[in-house]
Amino acid sequence: MPMVQVPLRIWRQRGQTFMFRGHAIRYWVAGQGEPLLLIHGFPTASWDWHYLWQPLAQRYRVIACDMLGFGDSAKPVDHVYSLLEQADLQQALLAHLNVRQAVHVLAHDYGDSVAQELIARHCEARVDIASCVFLNGGLFPETHRPVLVQKLLLSPLGWLVGRAVSREGIAKSFRQIFGPWTGPSESELDDYWSLVQSHDGPRIMHKLIRYIPERRVQRDRWVQAMQRGEVPMRVIDGAFDPISGAHMVARYEALIPNADTVLLPDIGHYPQAEAPVQVLKHYLAFRAGIAGPVRQRVYS
Template identity: 80%
Template sequence: MPLAEIPLCVWRKRGQDFVFQGQAIRYWVAGQGEPLLLIHGFPTASWDWHYLWQPLAQRYRVIACDMLGFGDSAKPLNHAYSLLEQADLQQALLAHLGVDQPLHLLAHDYGDSVAQELLARHYEAGVEIASCVFLNGGLFPETHRPVLTQKLLLSPLGWMIGRAFSREGLVKSFRQIFGPHTRPSESELDDFWSLIDSHHGPRIMHKLIGYIPERRVQRERWVSAMQRGDIALRVIDGEVDPISGGHMVERYRQLIPSPDTVLLPGIGHYPQIEAPMQVLTHYLTFRDDLVSPPRKAACS
């Protein structure tokens, strides 16, 4: 049985705002129990999690925000965007909500890097992480294969490319990175574009893309945190994603002790949109296994 979607218009009405360093940040909270922080990717927003939101909220206190520069949050033009600042934002949101329990993370794409930073801070006494699950993302700079639009945004002409970015450009990019049989509908594309275009988002895309070189700077610190082995980790990955698909999982298995990985055949870069039931099943199994004997690598 497919999971029910939450229409974007309904999702937006359920959001709340708090202020982070003078900027309005949109966030969502639902459910009760252990805190589960959902961290979205580039260039979209927390609505990416809408298929999983209600099922997860039946078991956990789920929390998500549109990070600074994304979705319906503020998108200041004269701002130096940073993954480290986005981790600060997540911690500020948790403080705003009074969350002081060990935190579970579920992250995707750009959000994987923010989660890696939070993992590193766990060992630096900055935040207490109980577990972390990564969906498709550039966990290792050496395996990340950016699409053409990302390469152009990183170029000296990035500011022009960003301002010219349109729904048509989004369609072309998503056509490349989604699975061949799981591409978004025209309605979903309209909604993704609405979130990107909100608050004149395209004009700052060339600033947000700075996360790619920032990942290289932080690589050793982040990978070292993942290699420590005392926080439960899992990767659930769309195998045919050209950016961070099966080739990234292969590298993960080389570098991470006792790797717990799930590959989703035929699924691309957005498994939570393309195959939400599979993601939900593998995530809940992971959480159930935290109180069971050691897990074995899964496949699908």
């Protein structure tokens, strides 16, 4: 049974705003219970969770924001964007909402790196993370396979490439990274582009993409924190994804003790949009079995 999505128009109406270091940040909250922080990816926004939002809100207090430089949040031009600052933003949002208990995290893509920083901070007693589930993302720089537009944005001409980003270019890139039968509709592509284009987003894409080299700098600190096993973790991964698919999961299993992984065949880089029913099933199973004694790969 397909899930009912939250249309982008309605999603935007339900958003709220708080200020983070002088910048307006759009955020969303729904449901009651244990706090669940959803962290979106690049180059999109928290609307990425629109299929899972209502099912998760029936069980938890779900919290999400468009990070600085993304979606409908502020996109300052004269700004040095950083994954560490995005982690600061997530903590500031939790403080704004007066969340005092341990927080569960569900992250995707760029958001995986922010979640890794939060796990490292958990090990440093700077935040309390109850669990973390990663969807497709570059958890290890050595396995990340950037698409062409990412490589171009990282080049000296990245500023020019970013300004040339168009709806057609975004659509082409998305079609390459989704699964063979689960690609986005034209309407969904319009919505993704609306979020990228908001507040003249293309002009800062070359600045946002600096997260890729920043991950290399933080790699060992993040991996060591994950290897400590203090935070229960699971990876739910679209195996077909050319950027961070099955090859990334293999590396995860090689590096993380008792690795808990789920591979979704024929699903690409956006499993929360391509296979939301499966992602929800495996997420809820993880939450139900966090205290379970044995973790292993699941094929579905």
